[in-house]
Amino acid sequence: MAALPVDPHLYSTFLGVMAVMAVTPGPANLFAVATGVEKGRASALVGVLGMNAATLVWFAAAALGLGALVKAFPGVFKIVAVLGALYVAWLGIKALRGAFSTAGQPDHVVVRRGRSALIDGFTVQIANPKAILFFTAVLPPFVDVNRPVAPQMALFAVAAIGMDMLSMSAYALSGAALSRRMQQPRFRRGFGVFVGLLLMTAAVLIVARL
Template sequence: MLSSLPVDPHLYVAFLGVMAVLAVTPGPANLFAVATGMERGRGQALLGVVGMNLATLVWFVAAALGLGALVLAFPQVFRIVAWVGAAYVAWLGIKSLIAAFRPRGTAPDIAAAPVVHRRRSALIDGFMVQFANPKVVLFFSAVLPPFLDAARPMAPQMALFALAGIGMDALSMSAYGLGGAAMARAMSRPGFQRGFSLVVGGLLLLASVLIVSRL
């Protein structure tokens, strides 16, 4: 029964957990959303969110074509990539747990966010920020492959992963963009940072275990 589904339910649940963590973690995209909201207002912040998720959609289409070809031509290589991805997810979790017990720093520096151009459409800026985002490159090269099932058709899997990934990213980016300075202040609180790191670390380690159990 489960084999007839487009995706492996266990892997999909694990993906949802990892994606939720990655979506809310501050990075170039979320910081761009904060900076745009503070500099240009909520409307432009949401337009920037649309641009960033259009870029993510482009990445998903490219990944579907590339990963699909890899699975069909080199199934053993794909299995190795999946193991590497599982190890990477576990390493992210360990790093987060270690960070939870280090002296707390400050909030993510909004000044470090990608530059906001007032004269250019936030849609274009958002697209360019996400298209060149290092986190996106790591996601498609190391994080996503372990969640794919080589025994199932690739297109339906990628469609469901794209739906979840883009949906969570859109919610997170919108919250950052609309929250602006308030979101940045929350991230600066030591207690919030420590608790966030503990939760993130635990979820990522759990996800890595689920991935390995299905390989």
């Protein structure tokens, strides 16, 4: 029987972490909301396509870089895994602190009316700090150094882009309604606590796999 392209336990943990990160408000999801409000649902969905095209570029670059790293320094992934877990835990702590911050207000994204939503979406995601940290700190711990990297990255990409498409589209289509809910302290606090606890759990799961 042929070996699976990914470690099932690592992949299932990745799916949980990715689901949390996909629904967490960030530049991409805020851009989807803002585009939905300013340009309408159709343009917002086009922007979602642009953002996920940029994500695909990030995955291609990660596949090349991680593949070279695995071959040259297989032992490095233990250290990277610990750093990735610490980063996810930090995100959880940040979400919990933000949930109880009296000064915390949702960020805003400015959408330019005269530009293509596809280009804007691609630009937002290719320079998204959340995406950069995801590919440099969160993704590497889930790579099995004993398996070829390319098939693993392909399955990671399918899961990540699929979840991002669903999440971004939901943000885009909800538009003003979701934006108003996030302005409500009680809703924002509950959402922040939920996300924070999930991220802390995900960090524990990453460490448990070492």
